[in-house]
Amino acid sequence: MDIRKCAAEAIGTFWLTFAGCGSAVVAAAFPEVGIGLLGVALAFGLTVLTMAYSIGHISGCHLNPAVTIGLAAGRRFPTRDIVPYIVAQVLGGIVAAGLLYAIASGAPGFDLAKGFAANGYGEHSPGQYSLVSCLLAEVVLTLMFLFIIMGATHGKAPAGFAPLAIGLGLTLIHLVGIPITNLSVNPARSTGPALVAGGWALGQLWLFWVAPIIGGALGGILYRWLSEEPSAQVTGVPTAAAH
Numbered sequence: 001m002d003i004r005k006c007a008a009e010a011i012g013t014f015w016l017t018f019a020g021c022g023s024a025v026v027a028a029a030f031p032e033v034g035i036g037l038l039g040v041a042l043a044f045g046l047t048v049l050t051m052a053y054s055i056g057h058i059s060g061c062h063l064n065p066a067v068t069i070g071l072a073a074g075r076r077f078p079t080r081d082i083v084p085y086i087v088a089q090v091l092g093g094i095v096a097a098g099l100l101y102a103i104a105s106g107a108p109g110f111d112l113a114k115g116f117a118a119n120g121y122g123e124h125s126p127g128q129y130s131l132v133s134c135l136l137a138e139v140v141l142t143l144m145f146l147f148i149i150m151g152a153t154h155g156k157a158p159a160g161f162a163p164l165a166i167g168l169g170l171t172l173i174h175l176v177g178i179p180i181t182n183l184s185v186n187p188a189r190s191t192g193p194a195l196v197a198g199g200w201a202l203g204q205l206w207l208f209w210v211a212p213i214i215g216g217a218l219g220g221i222l223y224r225w226l227s228e229e230p231s232a233q234v235t236g237v238p239t240a241a242a243h
Contacts, residue, residue, distance in 0.1 A: 146219025
């Protein structure tokens with residue numbers, strides 16, 4: 001495994017977690033000019049869009065263990081590189097969450113009990129959705145995210161537009177999923193804030209590993225079956241993560 005690819009994944013996942021979760025922690029409810037749900041959803045989409053153009057040609061810009069596993073399931077990524085990519089992604093997410101906490105905690109009235117953009121179900125779901133509802137949402141939304149990634153980066157897709165489709169796809173997924181789980185579809189993005197928030201967030205983190213990985217694998221397999229052939233525009237495929 002090329003260390004530069006892993007470094008690119010760590011940097012990209014850092015940006016996704018820092019800017020995406022940062023928009024929720026710092027800017028979502030800022031007095032009078034808060035960006036709200038729409039702004040947070042757009043912020044996550046923009047992190048993937050900007051990184052896909054920046055590092056897509058280096059590492060494929062997965063930024064997400066579920067994406068890496070989904071692409072491997074769709075035969076777009078070598079299985080031998082799964083673990084190094086995931087390690088780099090998780091480290092990037094953890095560093096981002098730690099830095100975000102260092103910044104956000106400097107504001108008067110900062111309250112870690114508000115969740116720190118961590119994902120949750122039941123009483124910790126923004127809309128109080130049940131465990132089953134949250135599990136289904138995370139599986140389906142991650143499945144469709146991989147479907148978008150696989151299709152947008154297919155060899156016969158319009159060249160150069162994959163980052164736009166993937167970034168906008170992630171924005172749409174957040175618009176649907178934030179009220180349900182605060183939206184994960186990305187175990188690395190979930191792990192960083194959960195480690196900072198601790199308590200219930202760590203106790204519920206398992207769901208935001210299990211569900212996205214299942215959904216990602218299913219999405220990769222489904223598109224592999226549906227498409228004429230598995231070729232991609234670039235090695236590794238520019239993508240995300242998702243949060």
